[in-house]
Amino acid sequence: MPSGLILLLGAWGIRRQDAVWRDEAVTYDMAHRALADLCRTLQHVDVVHGLYYALMHGWFRLYDATLGDALGAAAGLRLPSVVAMTAAAAGVALLGQRLVGRRAGLLAGLTFALIPVVQQYAQEGRSYATVCALVVWATHLLVRGAARPRRRWWLGYTALMLFACLLHEFACLALPAHGAAVILARLPRRMLRAWALSAVTVLAGLAPLAVFSTRQSAQIGWLMWPDPLQLLTFAVLAVLGLACARVRVRSRGPIGLRALGIPLLLLPTLLLLLLSHVEPAYVDRYVLYYVVGFALLAGAALARLLRPAGEPGQTRPRRLRRTLALAAALAALLPVDVRLRSPDSRVDDVSAVARAVREIAEPGDGLLFMPSRRRIWTATRPHDFRGLADLALSRSPSASHTLYGTELSGDAIRERILVSRRIVVAGDPAGQLSDDSDQEIAKRATLRSSFVECEVTEVRGARMALYARAGGTGDGGAGGC
Known part of the structure; x- marks a missing residue:
């Protein structure tokens, strides 16, 4: 049932009116590059997502040849995440069943499927849903290995955790949570040694990627202090989770519910927040598996509180009140x-x-992206930008093996702008900090001194403006607005 629910919720509105956001556009662009070009690009940028891009490359070769025309690019980006979250929900249900019982497992899986952040990343063309699923099933193998020590469980645990870490480095923060569970459960020393050996193996396998990725740390230079809404979401779930942990339940295996659930809920996020004091790195999706x-x-807790009438401590009026409270909580999630x-x-x-851009531009107009990284907006719909001259571009993203292409010098950009009569500027909305590179300064200064703003169109997260040469003539042609 949990798998069916998340599959239904994941498929519901999966195309979002064909809206794709910038990170998904990066996935689409990288997945559609030839593997040789992809490898060369990863040497310069985004190596932390390299394995995911390679997997998506294989997926899109199949998808584009079969379902692409019918379902579109947006669905193709998100279907793997829907499948991954479906697998994660099944894993949560089985994990809950193994820890406490069948009813607890069913309700755990349903709770997981209904958490808004789970549904959000079930429809995200990025690696986070897949990482979450791998951590869930690795945790399941950890619990099985603790209950019935077998080499195959520990080998499976090690393989899944290494795979998760290679998809996204911060999956390694699940390892301390697992270690805490093993310690809190007071398992025999041989179990602790088995977990430690697995953890060391995972970290050793991750080390080359982690070391190489430090050369590209400037990519997350945009991160500042954690987003307050994300922190609030974590705080609410942490408080509610700790409150649920106070409900008395009987665990069925050597690793108890609290010993596993509390560290998994708290440690990954708290460790990432601690790391952010050294270098900003916190985004909730990096440790999505905390949910x-x-x-x-x-x-x-729900299995205990909603147990059938007739069981000790459970009267019909009390059961009805709790059921109504649960229904009200689910109804409150609907707008989200x-x-x-x-x-x-x-x-x-x-x-x-x-x-x-297509609506305000005319063939032959100049085109500027401000800042240059917004050139990723062309990745999924390049046909809408045909006929426009990208005035700052030196080498395209694919030719330069970069995400956003390389740009000319500030002086060269200024010269190109000055020979244009009309320019479409695709940039960030008002209020965003401006980049201070020579190229961006040249763009802003030349437009301000030699052009007038004729028309502005604002859409979600972007501002398109049409500029014409100051003093130009005409009523919409190449000589003016």
């Missing part, structure tokens, strides 16, 4: 769930940007 700890604790499936649910909308 598994909450789901396990909440599922067990609906919004997650709208184009406004992400920071920007690449498709809306492309349509807006």
